[in-house]
Amino acid sequence: MGKTIAEKVFAAHLRDTPSPTNVVLNIDVVLCHEITTPIAINDLVAKNLDKVFDPDRIKAVIDHVTPAKDSKTATQGLILRDWARRHNIKDFFDIGSNGVCHALFPEKGFIRPGYTVIMGDSHTCTHGAFGAFAAGVGTTDLEVGILKGVCSFREPKTMKVTITGNLPETVFAKDVILNIIKQISVNGATDMVMEFDGPVVDQMSMESRMTLCNMAIEAGATSGICMPDRVTAEYLWPFIQDSYATIDEAAQDFKKWHSDPDAIYAKELNIDVSGLKPQITYGYKPDEVKDVAEMEGTPVDQVYIGSCTNGRIEDLRQAARILANRKIAPTVRGILSPATPGIYSQAMEEGIIKIFMNAGFCVTNPTCGACLGMSNGVLAEGEVCASTTNRNFNGRMGKGSMIHLLSPLSAAAAAIAGHITDPGKYI
Amino acid sequence: MRNFTGQVLFLDRNDINTDEIIPAKYLTENTKDALKSHILEDLHLGGFDAGKDIAGKKIIVTKSNFGCGSSREHAVWVFEVNDINVVIAESFARIFRQNMFNCGMLAIELPREDIDAIFSLGQDTVVSVDLGKNLITAENKQGSSLSLTFSLNEFDRELVLAGGWLAYADKKY
Numbered sequence: 015m016g017k018t019i020a021e022k023v024f025a026a027h028l029r030d031t032p033s034p035t036n037v038v039l040n041i042d043v044v045l046c047h048e049i050t051t052p053i054a055i056n057d058l059v060a061k062n063l064d065k066v067f068d069p070d071r072i073k074a075v076i077d078h079v080t081p082a083k084d085s086k087t088a089t090q091g092l093i094l095r096d097w098a099r100r101h102n103i104k105d106f107f108d109i110g111s112n113g114v115c116h117a118l119f120p121e122k123g124f125i126r127p128g129y130t131v132i133m134g135d136s137h138t139c140t141h142g143a144f145g146a147f148a149a150g151v152g153t154t155d156l157e158v159g160i161l162k163g164v165c166s167f168r169e170p171k172t173m174k175v176t177i178t179g180n181l182p183e184t185v186f187a188k189d190v191i192l193n194i195i196k197q198i199s200v201n202g203a204t205d206m207v208m209e210f211d212g213p214v215v216d217q218m219s220m221e222s223r224m225t226l227c228n229m230a231i232e233a234g235a236t237s238g239i240c241m242p243d244r245v246t247a248e249y250l251w252p253f254i255q256d257s258y259a260t261i262d263e264a265a266q267d268f269k270k271w272h273s274d275p276d277a278i279y280a281k282e283l284n285i286d287v288s289g290l291k292p293q294i295t296y297g298y299k300p301d302e303v304k305d306v307a308e309m310e311g312t313p314v315d316q317v318y319i320g321s322c323t324n325g326r327i328e329d330l331r332q333a334a335r336i337l338a339n340r341k342i343a344p345t346v347r348g349i350l351s352p353a354t355p356g357i358y359s360q361a362m363e364e365g366i367i368k369i370f371m372n373a374g375f376c377v378t379n380p381t382c383g384a385c386l387g388m389s390n391g392v393l394a395e396g397e398v399c400a401s402t403t404n405r406n407f408n409g410r411m412g413k414g415s416m417i418h419l420l421s422p423l424s425a426a427a428a429a430i431a432g433h434i435t436d437p438g439k440y441i
Numbered sequence: 442m443r444n445f446t447g448q449v450l451f452l453d454r455n456d457i458n459t460d461e462i463i464p465a466k467y468l469t470e471n472t473k474d475a476l477k478s479h480i481l482e483d484l485h486l487g488g489f490d491a492g493k494d495i496a497g498k499k500i501i502v503t504k505s506n507f508g509c510g511s512s513r514e515h516a517v518w519v520f521e522v523n524d525i526n527v528v529i530a531e532s533f534a535r536i537f538r539q540n541m542f543n544c545g546m547l548a549i550e551l552p553r554e555d556i557d558a559i560f561s562l563g564q565d566t567v568v569s570v571d572l573g574k575n576l577i578t579a580e581n582k583q584g585s586s587l588s589l590t591f592s593l594n595e596f597d598r599e600l601v602l603a604g605g606w607l608a609y610a611d612k613k614y
């Protein structure tokens with residue numbers, strides 16, 4: 015019987031089978047940030063278990079609120095920083111080198127095909143773009159991961175999502191995943207790994223694949239996952255060139271993880287994107303999705319471009335296509351938060367930061383900030399934000415506010431128009 | 442093991458998310474107790490008043506996809522520090538469900554008919570969960586009662602008996 019990629023990764027990491035339907039996996043990388051890790055550290059210290067299973071396989075970043083906004087967030091940073099030092103965790107990213115975890119860690123080459131990855135953050139599914147099994151977990155799972163390098167899961171069921179057709183010029187990975195969530199609902203993939211496959215995914219950059227996998231959790235999925243291929247090998251090349259003679263050889267080796275043709279899927283979905291239009295959320299759930307055209311004219315107070323979903327270089331380039339030589343509407347506050355310092359400096363070199371600033375955007379340092387309503391752009395009651403983030407829950411970016419999730423191109427168009435509008439008008 | 446008996450708090454909606462259970466702004470707290478008064482603070486549910494409706498409640502009965510969204514275990518701890526150790530729902534989001542068992546608490550899934558049956562008992566219903574017999578009994582003030590069987594994943598049961606995943610894993614791995 016054939017296996018899915020998730021089943022292959024599970025089999026390669028099996029540590030224990032505590033019941034017929036549960037497995038305990040060895041974890042390759044445990045990722046940490048300053049919001050969910052300090053309380054895990056405090057608990058481990060209190061229980062006299064202040065140890066780490068392997069400092070080289072733990073990576074940590076201060077990203078959610080940075081620079082610290084108050085004493086409490088400063089203390090969270092302090093706890094993480096002290097812990098990283100005392101356990102000799104070398105891959106620790108603080109002010110000056112920090113950025114949004116799910117953009118930063120891939121950029122550093124920490125995620126490889128076939129890896130198991132956990133983090134105390136639901137959007138850890140992003141890393142599945144590399145052909146890894148990557149799952150968001152709670153604090154207790156994180157504690158056990160830090161201490162023992164293991165994590166428990168139910169046996170993986172896989173939902174295969176095959177994406178075919180040709181992406182129209184104004185339609186991106188963000189629009190595709192919003193449309194998929196609309197089709198299957200916020201719990202359409204609960205307890206499943208969403209495997210993204212098909213010619214459209216094959217042609218996508220790693221950035222786009224990360225956008226796709228990033229929002230798998232919004233459909234309830236345990237992880238998103240893509241087949242690692244030449245695109246993956248090219249992205250990872252600086253980190254793997256000692257292990258392979260050529261990029262092609264690496265790509266060939268990655269094939270061992272690919273799902274077998276006779277693998278068994280719990281669910282299948284086919285989506286042809288040729289006729290897809292730019293998508294947007296209209297309510298407080300990520301499956302409440304419409305065509306942007308159906309929301310035409312909806313005024314926005316703020317446009318936010320950033321986050322682990324869409325704060326990468328290709329996202330900034332798309333937005334800049336529309337923002338170049340234009341000014342944002344006087345009624346709009348535009349905020350750009352490049353997801354990592356690497357992306358920030360690349361955007362500077364390409365003149366993109368200038369384009370944003372000339373258009374009237376405020377450019378912040380790399381951080382999660384406004385995405386979860388903690389800093390750098392929290393909304394007032396009744397305000398509306400067009401946002402490239404991934405979650406539109408009621409109150410997420412500020413009590414009583416409304417978030418419309420959309421692509422960077424559509425967000426840029428909204429910033430110029432002052433309201434939701436078809437980005438095609440500006441291209 | 443924890444106490445799995447008490448008065449029911451009915452939350453009549455699907456897809457209640459972690460931001461509604463405990464808003465992100467409280468994630469800067471470094472103790473569980475600091476979360477206590479913020480339980481369900483941002484819950485959007487007609488007529489629900491977190492200030493009044495939670496007092497004395499020990500068991501939550503709700504609809505589908507409970508706990509969707511963030512991985513924050515704070516959503517479980519805020520129940521724990523309010524002495525709520527059981528959530529009974531039609532279905533759960535994976536991470537929330539795992540967090541419950543990881544803390545030695547119960548996340549029990551029941552078919553919709555059973556959930557509806559408990560709902561129909563109305564306010565002032567007391568539920569008790571017998572883990573040994575896989576039995577839920579519910580009784581309201583008027584004396585109407587029902588018994589429902591449930592099934593639990595064997596490993597999840599072990600976690601509850603062990604007092605959570607950290608205690609279990611520290612011994613075994």
Ligand code: SF4
Pocket residue numbers: 078114115116135137321322323381382383385386403404
């Ligand atoms: S950018 Fe937003 S969704 Fe992504 S990790 Fe940060 S807070 Fe979470």
